[in-house]
Amino acid sequence: MDLRTFLEELESAGELQRVADPVSPAFEVARRIAAQDGQPLLFESLPGFPGWRLASGYLARREHFARALGCAVPELVHRLAEAMDFPQTPPWVIDAPCQEVVETDVDLYRLPIPRYHPLDGGPYITAGVAVIRDPDYGRNLCFHRMMVRDARHFTVRVVEGRGTDTAWRKAPEGLPIAVCIGLPPHVLLAASMSPPKGVDESGIAQALGHTPLARAVTAPLEVFAEAELVLEGVLTQTLDIEGPFPDLTGTMDGQREQPVFRVDVLTHRKAPIFHALLPAGLEHKNLMGMPREPTIFAEVSKVVKCTGVAITPGGCSWLHAVVQIAKQGPEDGRLAIEAAFRGHSSLKHVVVVDIDVNPYDSADVEWAIATRVQATRDIVIYPDQPSSSLDPSARQIPGQKTRSDKIGVDATIPWGEPPEGFLRVRYQ
Ligand SMILES: Cc1cc2nc3c(=O)[nH]c(=O)nc-3n(C[C@H](O)[C@H](O)[C@H](O)COP(=O)(O)O)c2cc1C
Missing domain, CATH: 2.30.110.10 (Electron Transport, Fmn-binding Protein; Chain A)
Structure with missing residues (x-):
């Protein structure tokens, strides 16, 4: 066509x-x-x-x-x-x-x-x-x-x-x-x-x-x-x-x-x-962000069951991603975070969500962060990583790869806790 x-x-x-x-x-x-x-x-x-x-x-x-x-x-x-x-x-x-x-x-x-x-x-x-x-x-x-x-x-x-x-x-x-x-x-x-x-x-x-x-x-x-x-x-x-x-x-x-x-x-x-x-x-x-979704999907799928990836417009469709997984073990959230950064080296912040959260809907993702995240348990900070030159806040040194701190947020339901308390009420 x-x-x-x-x-x-x-x-x-x-x-x-x-x-x-x-x-x-x-x-x-x-x-x-x-x-x-x-x-x-x-x-x-x-x-x-x-x-x-x-x-x-x-x-x-x-x-x-x-x-x-x-x-x-x-x-x-x-x-x-x-x-x-x-x-x-x-x-x-x-x-x-x-x-x-x-x-x-x-x-x-x-x-x-x-x-x-x-x-x-x-x-x-x-x-x-x-x-x-x-x-x-x-x-x-x-x-x-x-x-x-x-x-x-x-x-x-x-x-x-x-x-x-x-x-x-x-x-x-x-x-x-x-x-x-x-x-x-x-x-x-x-x-x-x-x-x-x-x-x-x-x-x-x-x-x-x-x-x-x-x-x-x-x-x-x-x-x-x-x-x-x-x-x-x-x-x-x-x-x-x-x-x-x-x-x-x-x-x-x-x-x-x-x-x-x-x-x-x-x-x-x-x-x-x-x-x-x-x-x-x-x-x-x-056009910038969508071609990175399959590369993140492929990396995350090597370590956990990945069901979706969204590179989000609020993150300039380059610096932020939401990864949706079907969680099957206590470490899945963290494993998905690490793999997502491997799948797109310019990524700066990644949020991992469960299958009941729509990765394309930023309000839904924020809801998962609000109701499922405890900072000391669920946030991983990677200081001083190779990163995107497009980020105005990153450290740009002429002749060298740009560097930035990165954050992963595991916004999945904590493993081992009864899930009922984390599920959304559906009105009949
Ligand atoms: C809308 C758009 C604009 C782009 N502008 C440029 C640009 O001005 N210069 C550049 O070198 N790459 C630019 N890129 C990136 C390259 O097109 C893209 O990363 C390409 O696939 C690189 O592949 P290659 O390593 O096979 O050449 C742009 C990408 C998109 C989607």
Whole structure:
């Protein structure tokens, strides 16, 4: 399924809101998305960008992923785990819709690239999936935010150690790169995953849904045939300032020297749809957090009976998780805490709950903490652990891994005590 078909499905279900009045990509689009976070929007009139439309928020709720993958919300974690374990080879196509229009006279200012916040370093692409090839590990997909530098160039945030970074460091002449924008949910999900090096995320995408590939026009790469827009070129060895820009946490990320992307050719569909992810919006959060749920689930399942994992939006969908277990022994809560931290090394706080508590409902989780936790018995503190660089309160030392204290809360019913006193009254 491509993005257009998915938007049609959302519309038939009454979930897509069309915005017919003119909305400028300079700040106004961001303001509208933020005001309606959680609501899929299709902006149909972008002043100064005739022929373009802009979509946002089509993955702002778990139900959207479930719809795209054809399963129920609690099954998502299993679908993702299965796709990671059993990737499939994507098919090839010759006449790719993403190449209906080919522009070699590149002018990035003709694209409706939004400006999100007045402090931003420039207009930003936030939903671009980069396809690159590593000489040792093969094809790799990775999201990269990209700041417009001039009519043909971006500066690209390339996090150290990620697939793109590893390949770029091996390419003294620059790394061929194709950035695809306007992708369906299953491709975006696959691109958000971090499988072991050498595992091609487009195989994970194909395991989740139909993902045809096509040869890029100039770059020695493959692109997503059904993407709305593709930018082909080279990630050069030139560095320039990238940022500031809002981070996943909703706080402002600063400036860094980052690689410059020279765009050589731009291809797109007719009447293209640009995809804009609001930084720190629910769509951004889901794409970051959901792919970590199966990795936590797998680790916790090695030690106890795990029945669910939720990475929660209040914890920036990165720093907090709730793990649901079917408790079978006195140490299960503590074992689950330790395993959860192994399953997602950026995790800072984890709460373990029983099967009668809904891990997706923060009020329910808080109820379990209120009624089942005694601090000296149930809280574990791990001081000074390797942690997430996204946490503004963590200890950041240049050139070293960020460090933070971590907390695990065992909010399960204490072992050995009669459970009746801990169960919720159900009115008949
Ligand atoms: C919405 C979103 C935005 C992201 N932005 C960036 C980014 O700007 N730079 C970056 O290096 N990684 C970014 N990431 C992380 C990578 O896309 C992701 O972790 C990827 O799977 C890394 O895999 P790799 O190690 O195979 O490259 C982002 C992820 C998501 C979901």
